[in-house]
Amino acid sequence: MISIKVGQGSCGISAGAAKVYTALEQQLKSNHDVQLSVTGCIGMCYLEPIVDIYSDGELIRLVRVKDTDAKAVADYISTGDNSFIENLIVSDEDKHFLDSQTRIALRGCGIINPNEIDDYIANGGYTALKKALIEMSPEGVIEEIKVAGLAGRGGAGFPTWFKWNAARSSQGEEKYLICNADEGDPGAFMDRAVIESNPHNLIEGMLIGAYAIGAKEAIVYVRAEYPLAIIRLERAIEQAKEKGIVGENIFGSDFSCSFRIKAGAGAFVCGEETALIESLEGSRGMPRLKPPFPAQSGYWHKPSNINNVETFANVSWIIENGGEEFAKLGTDDSKGTKVFAITGKIKRGGLVEIPMGKKLSDVIFDIGGGMKTGRDYKCVQLGGPSGGCIPADMQDTVIDYKKLSATGAIMGSGGMVVMDGSTCMVGMARFFLDFTAKESCGKCTHCRIGTKRLLEILNRICKGEGKEGDIELLEETCNEIKAGALCGLGQTAPNPVLTTIKYYRDEYEAHIKEKRCPAGECIDLVKYSINPEKCIGCSLCSKKCPVGAICGEIKKTFTIDSEKCIRCGQCMDACRFGAVEKR
Amino acid sequence: MSCKCSQNSSDLTLLKETLDRYAAVPGSLITVLQKAQAIYGYLPADVLNHIAEQMSIPAAKVFGVATFYTQFRFKPVGKYLIMLCQGTACHVNGSLMLEKAIFDTLGIKDGETTEDGLFTLKNVACLGCCSLSPVMMINDETYGSLTPQKVRDILAHLKKDALKEAAEQ
Numbered sequence: 001m002i003s004i005k006v007g008q009g010s011c012g013i014s015a016g017a018a019k020v021y022t023a024l025e026q027q028l029k030s031n032h033d034v035q036l037s038v039t040g041c042i043g044m045c046y047l048e049p050i051v052d053i054y055s056d057g058e059l060i061r062l063v064r065v066k067d068t069d070a071k072a073v074a075d076y077i078s079t080g081d082n083s084f085i086e087n088l089i090v091s092d093e094d095k096h097f098l099d100s101q102t103r104i105a106l107r108g109c110g111i112i113n114p115n116e117i118d119d120y121i122a123n124g125g126y127t128a129l130k131k132a133l134i135e136m137s138p139e140g141v142i143e144e145i146k147v148a149g150l151a152g153r154g155g156a157g158f159p160t161w162f163k164w165n166a167a168r169s170s171q172g173e174e175k176y177l178i179c180n181a182d183e184g185d186p187g188a189f190m191d192r193a194v195i196e197s198n199p200h201n202l203i204e205g206m207l208i209g210a211y212a213i214g215a216k217e218a219i220v221y222v223r224a225e226y227p228l229a230i231i232r233l234e235r236a237i238e239q240a241k242e243k244g245i246v247g248e249n250i251f252g253s254d255f256s257c258s259f260r261i262k263a264g265a266g267a268f269v270c271g272e273e274t275a276l277i278e279s280l281e282g283s284r285g286m287p288r289l290k291p292p293f294p295a296q297s298g299y300w301h302k303p304s305n306i307n308n309v310e311t312f313a314n315v316s317w318i319i320e321n322g323g324e325e326f327a328k329l330g331t332d333d334s335k336g337t338k339v340f341a342i343t344g345k346i347k348r349g350g351l352v353e354i355p356m357g358k359k360l361s362d363v364i365f366d367i368g369g370g371m372k373t374g375r376d377y378k379c380v381q382l383g384g385p386s387g388g389c390i391p392a393d394m395q396d397t398v399i400d401y402k403k404l405s406a407t408g409a410i411m412g413s414g415g416m417v418v419m420d421g422s423t424c425m426v427g428m429a430r431f432f433l434d435f436t437a438k439e440s441c442g443k444c445t446h447c448r449i450g451t452k453r454l455l456e457i458l459n460r461i462c463k464g465e466g467k468e469g470d471i472e473l474l475e476e477t478c479n480e481i482k483a484g485a486l487c488g489l490g491q492t493a494p495n496p497v498l499t500t501i502k503y504y505r506d507e508y509e510a511h512i513k514e515k516r517c518p519a520g521e522c523i524d525l526v527k528y529s530i531n532p533e534k535c536i537g538c539s540l541c542s543k544k545c546p547v548g549a550i551c552g553e554i555k556k557t558f559t560i561d562s563e564k565c566i567r568c569g570q571c572m573d574a575c576r577f578g579a580v581e582k583r
Numbered sequence: 584m585s586c587k588c589s590q591n592s593s594d595l596t597l598l599k600e601t602l603d604r605y606a607a608v609p610g611s612l613i614t615v616l617q618k619a620q621a622i623y624g625y626l627p628a629d630v631l632n633h634i635a636e637q638m639s640i641p642a643a644k645v646f647g648v649a650t651f652y653t654q655f656r657f658k659p660v661g662k663y664l665i666m667l668c669q670g671t672a673c674h675v676n677g678s679l680m681l682e683k684a685i686f687d688t689l690g691i692k693d694g695e696t697t698e699d700g701l702f703t704l705k706n707v708a709c710l711g712c713c714s715l716s717p718v719m720m721i722n723d724e725t726y727g728s729l730t731p732q733k734v735r736d737i738l739a740h741l742k743k744d745a746l747k748e749a750a751e752q
């Protein structure tokens with residue numbers, strides 16, 4: 001029996017995986033020895049659509065498959081002749097991307113069928129839950145998590161066992177277990193991949209957590225922009241209910257737990273745990289003052305525990321293999337693995353799960369393959385709007401909570417955006433402040449007004465209207481906001497500004513003093529000109545210019561009037577001789 | 584100036600099933616608003632008032648919650664809702680150029696709808712397909728690895744489809 005699996009996560013589908021699936025279905029419908037099915041995202045997003053052919057326990061992985069390749073696949077299946085699919089087979093280099101990873105949270109992703117609970121069970125699924133419920137006490141589960149040294153993967157890195165223990169020890173019968181799947185960091189997609197590709201792993205981890213703290217209801221708060229994740233998780237919950245894995249007296253024990261999804265409605269601040277609780281209660285997602293912590297007073301003011309998707313995705317592995325096995329991976333400070341979503345100017349972008357303790361350069365160069373643009377690597381941004389940039393000369397920084405925080409950035413939830421010389425660092429800081437200023441909920445003054453003031457100053461600098469003293473003003477405002485803001489959103493919003501000032505002060509100074517953007521990205525500061533050596537006088541640029549800023553005579557060099565120029569760049573796109581230059 | 588709420592006249596019976604199920608469930612206001620938007624395409628003022636009344640929640644709170652979340656709209660959207668990603672990965676890979684291409688082609692900015700009612704543009708932060716950045720989503724379809732030219736082609740294609748459909752009717 002040959003089994004063919006088509007990777008259909010969101011990114012696979014948008015790269016055309018659904019069309020590939022339909023085409024394969026057509027081609028293979030008369031062949032009853034072939035079983036065609038769907039799987040989730042293996043994490044090699046840059047190679048989507050991916051088609052895996054399993055025969056006699058051997059795997060042939062085809063990448064960048066188009067629907068028009070379906071015939072070749074069918075021909076290969078019927079003849080066994082490799083030459084039909086040779087050009088589609090994954091290269092050794094690309095294989096290395098996966099082979100150099102250690103998969104715990106992502107195990108099963110891109111391998112099992114996310115739509116079938118039986119497939120999950122056949123791969124050892126739900127045995128950890130059974131073990132926890134039948135062989136272990138709730139305290140025993142918490143102890144195992146403690147031995148593992150699992151820390152929250154949502155950003156703050158707080159020890160998971162401690163939160164579970166606090167919620168367990170809280171007074172009250174009614175307790176809630178909540179999963180934070182709001183994944184707000186723009187540029188990160190680890191949690192989406194876990195839910196879309198292996199939803200039962202999340203359910204299993206959550207049920208074990210619910211057992212440990214004594215919750216009878218588990219809720220997943222999923223962001224609204226992830227429709228496929230919601231559909232897959234809904235189906236998974238239904239199937240688990242049918243099997244009696246969600247509901248009353250699970251596996252014959254006296255533990256009962258219900259399960260539901262709440263779709264978010266688009267607000268970054270709702271990733272903050274107390275704002276998330278407000279939102280679950282149907283209100284505006286505005287954070288509460290802590291303490292009391294959710295473990296004491298959370299959802300409907302009852303003891304509640306909130307963890308990130310990836311945190312839960314590690315739980316069943318730990319229960320199955322023991323906390324000690326997990327703790328063998330990583331550093332003294334940080335145990336286990338971490339999933340990163342690498343994107344930006346990277347050659348091989350996708351999901352990378354590695355043991356803590358690796359270096360940034362391992363991820364960016366060894367696994368990610370360096371820049372796709374041919375330009376030099378400039379920096380990596382970690383932790384999104386709450387994090388910061390780490391420059392190229394610190395690429396040997398070790399990935400663990402303490403070492404990353406020491407740079408001014410944070411581990412964050414796993415977003416890793418790689419940049420080359422074409423990205424302006426002042427512009428990057430402005431980008432994040434534009435985001436946080438819009439997303440600030442408005443409850444506290446430091447965040448509401450402070451982020452706005454930072455944005456105004458950054459806008460000014462990017463426009464070439466920066467003043468002497470602006471850098472100091474930025475730093476002072478940043479420190480005030482950090483000290484005065486109510487929740488994590490405001491307290492960390494200055495990080496992108498502070499780290500870019502720390503490592504790229506010269507770029508700020510170039511903008512302010514010389515009215516120059518070294519990366520050539522700030523539109524108001526760039527100048528377009530025509531290189532007389534390259535211009536053949538074809539007049540194409542002048543025809544394209546929407547404001548009539550380019551003139552000249554045919555077959556002679558054209559010139560750009562920079563007073564009239566609106567810097568739209570259309571001339572540069574139009575020129576076929578590379579004669580238009582940007583400075 | 585008199586209250587304009589009564590000016591739109593949505594068919595409130597469409598909401599009955601949702602309200603029967605959720606009106607009395609504490610904490611379900613956002614769910615009800617989401618279902619209402621799925622029914623009407625946006626949240627008309629009279630619908631919001633009706634929800635407030637039926638759920639016994641002050642209208643001010645209902646409006647307060649609805650305006651807090653970016654998912655909710657108070658004006659009808661075009662046939663095609665363009666969600667343009669402005670997340671970090673898409674930003675680094677040139678999403679601003681796409682926004683400009685959309686403006687040049689359709690003349691709309693974030694939150695605006697074309698006069699023919701075909702296209703609405705909405706900027707969003709991260710669609711979760713960062714490795715295909717820059718990305719946009721139109722209705723339920725995601726388009727990745729975009730360039731300004733690809734965007735112009737896609738829009739032209741959709742417009743042609745819509746005109747053809749209109750002509751057939």
Ligand SMILES: Cc1cc2nc3c(=O)[nH]c(=O)nc-3n(C[C@H](O)[C@H](O)[C@H](O)COP(=O)(O)O)c2cc1C
Binds near residue numbers: 185273487
């Ligand atoms: C502004 C803000 C946004 C956040 N967004 C998320 C998020 O999208 N996902 C997440 O898991 N945690 C997010 N957090 C962290 C949560 O508040 C919380 O620490 C986390 O969900 C706890 O789970 P963990 O211990 O498993 O990490 C955010 C925090 C802040 C301040």
Ligand code: FES
Binds near residue numbers: 187668670718
């Ligand atoms: S940043 Fe655009 S899809 Fe993530």
